[in-house]
Amino acid sequence: MKIIFGGLPAVHQKAIKGAMEFLGYNAVPLPEPDNEALKIGKEYCNRGQCNPTYYTTGNLIKFFRQQGKADDCVVLTVGSCGPCRFGMYEMEYRKALKEAGFNVPVITFNQSEALNNEFEDHGIKINRDFVVSLIKSIVAGDLVNDIYYKIKPYEAVSGSTDEWRENAGEILYEFMRKGRGFEEALREIYRNLSEIEVNFLQPKPKVKIMGEFFAQTTEGDGNYRLAQWLIDEGAEPIVEPVTTWIDYILWEKERNIKERMFKDRFRFLKEMMIVRIFTYYVRYLYSKGRKILGNIPSPLKDQGLIEKYAKDYYNPGLTGGEGHMEVGKHIYMIKHKKAHMVISVKPFGCMPSTQSDGVQTKVVEDLGDTIFISVETSGDAEANFKSRIMMKLYEAKMKAFEEYESLKRKVGNIKVVYTMANKKLPERFVTTACNYLSTLHPL
Ligand code: SF4
Secondary structure (H helix, E strand, C coil), rough: CCEECCCCCCHHHHHHHHEEEEEEECCEECCCCCCHHHHHHHHHCCCCCCCHHHHHHHHHHHHHHCCCCCCCCEEEEEEEECCCCHHHHHHHHHHHHHCCCCCCCCEEECCCCCCCEEEEEEEEEEHHHHHHHHHHHHHHHHHHHHHHHHHHHHHHHCCCHHHHHHHHHHHHHHHCCCCCCHHHHHHHHHHHCCCCCCCCCCCCCEEEEEEEEHHHHHHCHHCCHHHHHHHHCCCCCEECCCHHHHHHHHHHHHHHHHHCCCCCCHHHHHHHHHHHHHHHHHHHHHHHHHHHHHCCCCCCCCCHHHHHHHHHCCCCCCCCCCCCCHHHHHHHHHHHHCCCCCEEEEEECHHHHHHHHHHHHHHHHHHCCCCEEEEEEECCCCHHHHHHHHHHHHHHHHHHHHHHHHHHHHHHCCCCCEEEEECCCCCCHHHHHHHHHHHCCCC
């Protein structure tokens, strides 16, 4: 039997495939959803869905059509009880697949109950081993992608970073499949990084991509290949790790437990302990991976800090989508000088992101020095989406350029230097240039 899964960037999916094969399953990742998938999804899903539903459902049907059969397959996906339309994905998959003529079972595990809800369905055991393997794969994929987007805009040889990432995916797959763990895999991946030549001394604006989960994570048509396009336009995109979402789910779970604690103190204390241990484990895994990779990937954001920044604008008790995180992340990126510009991208019809955008105007006013734009993806209107970003990107480019020029005035003319992607810059740059680089290229 084949387990069909998807919805994450390619490098994550390769790691997951390896981890599942180690657990004894034959797992097949779906390709990145494209506009053809969107069209198919619109044909088979109910009206009034948000567009990730159409993309992901259409992608499943497209996949099974290409295979020509779906006899020995099950679809594995993450479920939720909402409150936004995420809670309805599972139902849409079942309905659409049936109407398209594919009688495929859809198995879901609830994202917030995955820790205490062990079960077996169609021979697939969803238990702690399964969840931990998934998390390790996701963390590894995040770390690789973080480095990829930090290095790619500065590569000296075009395509060398793509080759490195492709290879990193294969290494993750092989190591996870053999159960050799993600630490060894990351060590190997880090060694390969020394083959990439980079020139960091180029003024490029750092652009944070945030927003709704699917829209910010996909590397396909779902956001018009935004990160890649920003690189082509001379910017450095900052993508959000999927692990932030896991961290947020755990944070939300702990918050709920605290609110219900008065009912049955002992039971809830036990639940709280499990959540805390798990949160610690996820964060530990991430920091350990970062360390192996020379601390090049950025650390995970502190959920407490995100809540603190957001709470005056967006009630953290309101769940659904990214909740208060969009507001919190925007403030975090600007206050901590992590980005020159912030893009909030949301799919057409997304309820929680629309709510966030409502208060971002006030956030922009209060922050003062921010370049922020919120854009919607609908599958069409790509030119409109990109031209709106271009206007703001120009401002961000000017900002980065001014910072660079001011540094040049301080240190004299900066010679173009080529370094390996996993090596620091030569000593003479490390003093003053580091002030600039620590803002723009934290190493
Ligand atoms: S967060 Fe928005 S786009 Fe995503 S499932 Fe919910 S409503 Fe749809």
